[in-house]
Amino acid sequence: MDSAAVLAWYDHHARELPWRVSPADRRAGLRPDPYRVWLSEIMLQQTTVAAVKAYFLRFTALWPRVHDLAAAPLDSVLREWAGLGYYARARNLHACAQAVVRDHAGIFPDTAAGLQALPGIGAYTSAAIAAICFDERVAVLDGNLDRVLARYYALKVPVREAKEALRGALQLAVPERAGDFAQAMMDLGATICAPRAAMCLVCPLHDGCEARREGEPTRYPIKPQKAERPVRRGHAFVMQDAAGDVYLQSRPAKGLLAGMTEVPTSDWGELSGDPAFPLVADWRHRGQVVHVFTHFRLELDVWSAVVAPDGLETGWWAAPEALGGEALPTLFRKVLAAAGLD
DNA sequence: AAGGCGGGGAT
DNA sequence: ATCCCAGCCTT
Structure with a gap:
């Protein structure tokens, strides 16, 4: 050469x-x-x-x-x-x-x-x-x-x-x-x-x-067989308190988006099923977010509600103006955008 | 050796 | 919609 x-x-x-x-x-x-x-x-x-x-x-x-x-x-x-x-x-x-x-x-x-x-x-x-x-x-x-x-x-x-x-x-x-x-x-x-x-x-x-x-x-290069990308579905829950602050939490330290910030979601499975809301509230459906990862495609239905912050203690509340300073992956920025935030 | 792990720009 | 990017780590 x-x-x-x-x-x-x-x-x-x-x-x-x-x-x-x-x-x-x-x-x-x-x-x-x-x-x-x-x-x-x-x-x-x-x-x-x-x-x-x-x-x-x-x-x-x-x-x-x-x-x-x-x-x-x-x-x-x-x-x-x-x-x-x-x-x-x-x-x-x-x-x-x-x-x-x-x-x-x-x-x-x-x-x-x-x-x-x-x-x-x-x-x-x-x-x-x-x-x-x-x-x-x-x-x-x-x-x-x-x-x-x-x-x-x-x-x-x-x-x-x-x-x-x-x-x-x-x-x-x-x-x-x-x-x-x-x-x-x-x-x-x-x-x-x-x-x-x-x-x-x-x-x-x-x-x-x-x-x-x-x-x-x-x-060239000769490409190996491509595995098809499965679809996973679930629900995402955007909660705001009376002041408008948004409930956030940290993801587990290992695995997908490890240690990053998220809003609560259901498990992601082949079928989304009915949403199991984390709190009783007047939930509104805000549309669907599609996000493609390397090895699967994710479709999340986005729900939002104003809630009384009782029983939510593992995460924290963030003002909408402060969301830009959170460790939010693109997926959850899409979710927040669908809920009218970020 | 194979699979998990993000997101976006180019086509 | 598909490809693929100045790859690494774990199993």
């Missing part, structure tokens, strides 16, 4: 991103801040650049250094993470910051192996940080690279079955500018070798690409 061609392309077409040091600045000796690179990489796990930008700017404004993030309450981190999804990342982010401060004097490890021992940092993220920050010559293999390499080699099996073979092939191509190469390959996958379109005419890997030679590059 012609890594020199990839780097030459990157020198002219690198995306400008808030956490990135441009190839020109990098050549001039400027080094990325491992804290900012780490934070961006965690946020970017299974998440698009467009979705991450605002969160990254907010986090770095609130917590400019790892020490600041480590000292923050977990609740604050979850609140700021709300809406970004995959909330285990936020818990691991906080735990990782504390581990770096506690066990590494606030300095991130400078090798992929050292980084991968930290919470929330796996094979991809450890390699990415080590390459980008320290130019460790390690293969950085993410979803973009899966696609680029599957096409380059016209891989006839799903990527998951050939992951280590791809890693080995990529490892042989990693040049001295390991960080720029990693970012170049990801930019290539994001802008040239995109999922539904391959702009082969302007691709620096044009010459060696087997899928291009075959003539139908978007045939």
